[in-house]
Amino acid sequence: MSRLVVDWGRCDGHGLCGVLLPELVDLDDWGFPVVGVDVPDDLHPAAKTAVRSCPALALRLHS
Numbered sequence: 763m764s765r766l767v768v769d770w771g772r773c774d775g776h777g778l779c780g781v782l783l784p785e786l787v788d789l790d791d792w793g794f795p796v797v798g799v800d801v802p803d804d805l806h807p808a809a810k811t812a813v814r815s816c817p818a819l820a821l822r823l824h825s
């Protein structure tokens with residue numbers, strides 16, 4: 763199982779990941795993602811899409 767993490771030095775908090783992956787990413791009051799969660803196998807494709815879509819290259823999947 764992979765883990766979804768954020769590089770806080772890069773994240774600009776526009777919240778796209780929360781829109782693309784609402785099952786795993788909550789956004790805080792400032793639009794920053796609340797992550798650090800394990801990614802179930804069935805959500806792995808959606809998580810990869812969110813990682814590829816992050817405009818700041820801040821979202822990562824760690825095995």
Ligand code: SF4
Nearest residue numbers: 773774776777779816
């Ligand atoms: S899409 Fe990327 S830059 Fe935007 S809030 Fe999510 S991790 Fe941060």
